[in-house]
Amino acid sequence: MAKINLTINNQSYKFEAEEDMPLLWAIRDYVGLKGTKYGCGIAQCGACTVHLDGVAVRSCQLPIGTLSKKQKITTIEGIGTPETLSAVQEAWVEEQVPQCGYCQSGQIMSAVAMLAENPNPTDEDIDAYMIGNLCRCGTYDRIRKAIHRAAGQTAEEDLGKR
Amino acid sequence: MQTKNTRRDFIKLSSLGGLGLVLGINVAGHAEPVKKIAAKVLELEINPFIIIATDGTITLVNSRPDMGQGSTQAVPSILAEELEVDLKSVQLVQSDGKEKYGAQQSGGSSTVRGLWDNLRRTGAAAKQMLIETAAKRWRVSIDQCYAENARVYLKNSDKSFGYGELAEEASNLEIPQNPVLKDPKNYRYLGKYHKRLDVPSRVTGTAVFGIDVEVPGMLYAATVHPPSVQGKIKTIDDSEAIKIRGVRRVVKTTAYYPGGNTEAVAVVADNYWSALKASRLLKIIWDNGDLAENLNSEKYTKDMYLAAEKEGVRYEEDGDFNAFYNASENKLEAIYETPFLSHAAIEPVNATAHVKSDGTVDVWAPIQGPDGALSETAQLLGVAPDKIKIHAMLLGGSFGRKAFMNFMKEAIDLSKQMDAPVKLIWSREEDMSQGPYRPAMLSKMQGVIGRGNSLAALSHQAIGESIQGQHWGALMPYQADNWLGGELSKENHKYNFPVHKVTYSRVKTPIPILWWRSVYASNFGWGQECFIDEMAHKAGKDPIEVRRELLKGNNRDLKVLETLELALQRAPKMAEGNARGIAMFRSFETMSAAAVEVANTEDGIKIVKVTSVIDCGQYVNPDHVKAQTEGNIVMGISAAVKGGITFSNGKCDQSNFHDYQFMRMAEMPKVEVHIIDNLEKPGGVGEPGLPPIAPALGNAIFNLTGQRHRKLPLDLSVV
Numbered sequence: 060m061a062k063i064n065l066t067i068n069n070q071s072y073k074f075e076a077e078e079d080m081p082l083l084w085a086i087r088d089y090v091g092l093k094g095t096k097y098g099c100g101i102a103q104c105g106a107c108t109v110h111l112d113g114v115a116v117r118s119c120q121l122p123i124g125t126l127s128k129k130q131k132i133t134t135i136e137g138i139g140t141p142e143t144l145s146a147v148q149e150a151w152v153e154e155q156v157p158q159c160g161y162c163q164s165g166q167i168m169s170a171v172a173m174l175a176e177n178p179n180p181t182d183e184d185i186d187a188y189m190i191g192n193l194c195r196c197g198t199y200d201r202i203r204k205a206i207h208r209a210a211g212q213t214a215e216e217d218l219g220k221r
Numbered sequence: 222m223q224t225k226n227t228r229r230d231f232i233k234l235s236s237l238g239g240l241g242l243v244l245g246i247n248v249a250g251h252a253e254p255v256k257k258i259a260a261k262v263l264e265l266e267i268n269p270f271i272i273i274a275t276d277g278t279i280t281l282v283n284s285r286p287d288m289g290q291g292s293t294q295a296v297p298s299i300l301a302e303e304l305e306v307d308l309k310s311v312q313l314v315q316s317d318g319k320e321k322y323g324a325q326q327s328g329g330s331s332t333v334r335g336l337w338d339n340l341r342r343t344g345a346a347a348k349q350m351l352i353e354t355a356a357k358r359w360r361v362s363i364d365q366c367y368a369e370n371a372r373v374y375l376k377n378s379d380k381s382f383g384y385g386e387l388a389e390e391a392s393n394l395e396i397p398q399n400p401v402l403k404d405p406k407n408y409r410y411l412g413k414y415h416k417r418l419d420v421p422s423r424v425t426g427t428a429v430f431g432i433d434v435e436v437p438g439m440l441y442a443a444t445v446h447p448p449s450v451q452g453k454i455k456t457i458d459d460s461e462a463i464k465i466r467g468v469r470r471v472v473k474t475t476a477y478y479p480g481g482n483t484e485a486v487a488v489v490a491d492n493y494w495s496a497l498k499a500s501r502l503l504k505i506i507w508d509n510g511d512l513a514e515n516l517n518s519e520k521y522t523k524d525m526y527l528a529a530e531k532e533g534v535r536y537e538e539d540g541d542f543n544a545f546y547n548a549s550e551n552k553l554e555a556i557y558e559t560p561f562l563s564h565a566a567i568e569p570v571n572a573t574a575h576v577k578s579d580g581t582v583d584v585w586a587p588i589q590g591p592d593g594a595l596s597e598t599a600q601l602l603g604v605a606p607d608k609i610k611i612h613a614m615l616l617g618g619s620f621g622r623k624a625f626m627n628f629m630k631e632a633i634d635l636s637k638q639m640d641a642p643v644k645l646i647w648s649r650e651e652d653m654s655q656g657p658y659r660p661a662m663l664s665k666m667q668g669v670i671g672r673g674n675s676l677a678a679l680s681h682q683a684i685g686e687s688i689q690g691q692h693w694g695a696l697m698p699y700q701a702d703n704w705l706g707g708e709l710s711k712e713n714h715k716y717n718f719p720v721h722k723v724t725y726s727r728v729k730t731p732i733p734i735l736w737w738r739s740v741y742a743s744n745f746g747w748g749q750e751c752f753i754d755e756m757a758h759k760a761g762k763d764p765i766e767v768r769r770e771l772l773k774g775n776n777r778d779l780k781v782l783e784t785l786e787l788a789l790q791r792a793p794k795m796a797e798g799n800a801r802g803i804a805m806f807r808s809f810e811t812m813s814a815a816a817v818e819v820a821n822t823e824d825g826i827k828i829v830k831v832t833s834v835i836d837c838g839q840y841v842n843p844d845h846v847k848a849q850t851e852g853n854i855v856m857g858i859s860a861a862v863k864g865g866i867t868f869s870n871g872k873c874d875q876s877n878f879h880d881y882q883f884m885r886m887a888e889m890p891k892v893e894v895h896i897i898d899n900l901e902k903p904g905g906v907g908e909p910g911l912p913p914i915a916p917a918l919g920n921a922i923f924n925l926t927g928q929r930h931r932k933l934p935l936d937l938s939v940v
């Protein structure tokens with residue numbers, strides 16, 4: 060057991076837990092934020108994606124003992140709420156991306172991190188950056204459109220559709 | 222719509238004071254007051270409710286759990302349309318499995334097609350009663366009044382009543398048995414694009430899925446199931462496992478399989494990580510009997526090919542196929558193969574249960590049918606259904622898997638053993654390697670090209686394990702499984718073969734199987750539609766032309782084909798060297814056709830674009846139809862080109878998403894979906910887009926390379 064001190068969404072959380080516990084389970088079961096999801100536990104699906112100092116990481120791969128309170132962790136709850144959606148979430152709503160929605164926290168965390176790095180991604184950039192996020196419901200086409208929309212470049216083929 | 226109240230108890234709600242109008246509907250689809258129908262509801266196909274409180278609060282009940290198909294929007298949309306209320310201002314509650322709500326299983330693409338008529342009638346009946354009440358108060362005839370946005374208005378005046386003001390009095394009225402339904406011309410929701418109101422919750426991490434349930438004082442569990450499914454426990458060494466901090470107990474529980482139950486081992490701990498970690502330290506010795514030999518997909522496949530040499534059990538036959546085939550010269554035969562598949566929803570199966578000391582039980586789980594969950598829980602515990610509360614949670618995908626509720630029963634058993642609420646989550650590895658799976662099947666196809674190069678005869682022999690047979694032992698050796706027979710029947714594909722035969726050969730396997738998105742259509746679309754192209758090729762005809770001939774006189778399906786043809790003609794010209802294939806298949810009363818365009822690249826074949834056409838009759842929201850069809854394209858491609866599930870040496874060879882893959886962003890082709898607009902009866906939407914995808918791809922590859930592939934999955938890098 061170790062004393063854990065994490066900074067998540069600008070709030071500090073202190074609790075005792077095993078150091079080898081992946082951040083994913085600490086966020087879900089100790090901090091109580093359920094937006095970050097478990098899908099595979101082996102860095103294959105991206106459902107657990109959060110930001111560590113602004114960089115998208117798979118929280119199932121980060122033992123909490125390796126983290127310090129100086130590192131800023133952001134989860135989907137830190138991006139926006141249903142009442143105050145962020146621009147990326149707004150684009151997700153406009154494109155009606157989610158089906159079940161289970162993968163979408165991770166998709167959005169990856170997209171937000173990508174757009175911070177690259178405000179005008181091409182389709183190839185999106186392919187490369189989003190490859191780690193699986194969606195079993197098959198919403199990839201809409202995710203792509205939503206990213207373009209959030210980047211201010213409505214996908215060409217989408218013009219005049221609705 | 223406030224999703225916050227989704228899990229509020231309907232019973233409590235309706236026993237609140239000052240309750241107004243409460244409507245259900247009966248067998249004939251007529252609205253009735255809820256209390257009066259309690260005894261009759263057993264045979265109900267559906268039994269949705271509208272609750273209008275005297276304070277004006279309107280609550281609608283969604284009887285079909287949402288696994289991504291959009292029922293939380295579609296179901297209230299149908300009610301709201303006829304009731305004349307704004308969807309944004311109603312509360313939605315999920316039904317809890319009680320009999321009075323009728324069949325509540327999301328599955329078989331049944332949500333909208335199963336509820337359409339009755340929900341409209343229920344909404345219209347309530348509206349009519351509210352209007353009648355207002356008319357009485359104003360002493361005018363009902364045609365002087367109209368309803369809009371939860372108010373009844375008196376024409377040419379500024380008078381109106383809110384529904385809440387009318388509800389109590391309205392509830393005493395005779396319920397109209399044949400309420401007037403709206404003219405589709407005046408629809409506000411049905412057939413119209415509306416944004417789903419719950420999308421904001423699904424992009425902010427606030428939507429509550431089964432796995433997110435938290436109950437005060439709950440423990441967490443991870444289960445280890447027999448690696449050889451149906452294996453039995455010999456010995457358990459938990460000495461390492463119990464050293465993990467947080468572990469409470471290691472207990473045995475039941476492992477449920479379609480073919481018979483054995484045992485599993487669960488670690489129960491204070492937190493999930495401890496439970497999971499400890500479960501991996503268990504040393505269990507299993508007694509696997511002959512499983513190492515029999516749990517083997519290669520052996521099963523061999524058995525299927527052997528069965529293909531013998532005549533199957535007849536499901537239907539027009540003419541004497543064998544005699545005709547034997548006497549014909551211009552004929553062909555081919556066997557098509559599809560693999561086992563995992564549903565692999567990204568939310569693994571999980572459930573939370575609390576079996577309380579006072580004899581009551583709560584179950585929170587991502588399940589497709591709260592009614593089935595209720596009866597299975599009652600049966601498992603020997604507890605009366607009225608002591609059980611099923612909280613059907615949002616599902617993070619399901620595709621059929623979460624309708625097999627072994628995980629729920631495990632959680633219930635663990636709660637009982639621990640005398641505490643327990644949340645059980647199967648690790649991805651357990652979820653992947655335990656099944657049940659979409660069965661691997663064969664299609665043995667035989668065809669005859671007749672005079673004038675017409676397609677004269679078709680035989681489809683379906684070969685493999687039967688879902689009904691494995692689960693319920695319900696299939697006699699002389700019977701053809703009617704689920705798959707129905708899919709392959711002439712009645713279903715409507716191809717006009719003068720001579721036609723459908724047979725089935727059951728081949729048993731202990732590999733557990735289950736329905737998977739579109740059930741057998743996902744297997745047999747591959748054989749049927751590739752073979753039609755093979756016949757067309759042999760007859761020297763164009764694939765679209767041949768289908769047009771076969772569907773002659775069937776204008777509705779011809780329209781689907783035409784729409785696809787037109788879409789392809791209008792699309793930008795294909796790049797030099799690309800090729801296309803098409804296919805069509807009906808499932809769940811909906812015809813869907815698809816065209817797949819492929820290109821030859823340095824890394825093998827690339828899927829460039831998929832164009833789908835769907836005729837599902839009337840629908841709630843074109844964007845739901847489009848989204849589901851897009852999802853089916855993706856899942857259909859994954860099923861065709863990614864490795865399936867295999868068993869060797871008694872074990873599943875796949876364990877997680879690294880060795881069981883499905884499509885990722887970079888492989889996503891362009892997609893285009895066309896919906897046929899008509900006023901036909903609603904058909905299914907969640908599944909029918911899938912079956913034509915694989916054969917359209919197979920046909921495209923043939924057109925590109927001249928190579929006919931008959932075995933899925935295809936490896937696009939080498940075909």
Ligand code: FES
Pocket residue numbers: 096097098099100101102103104105106107108117118119120
């Ligand atoms: S749960 Fe972390 S990548 Fe899948």
Ligand code: FES
Pocket residue numbers: 157158159160161162163193194195196197198289567617618
């Ligand atoms: S929306 Fe269901 S997994 Fe992506």
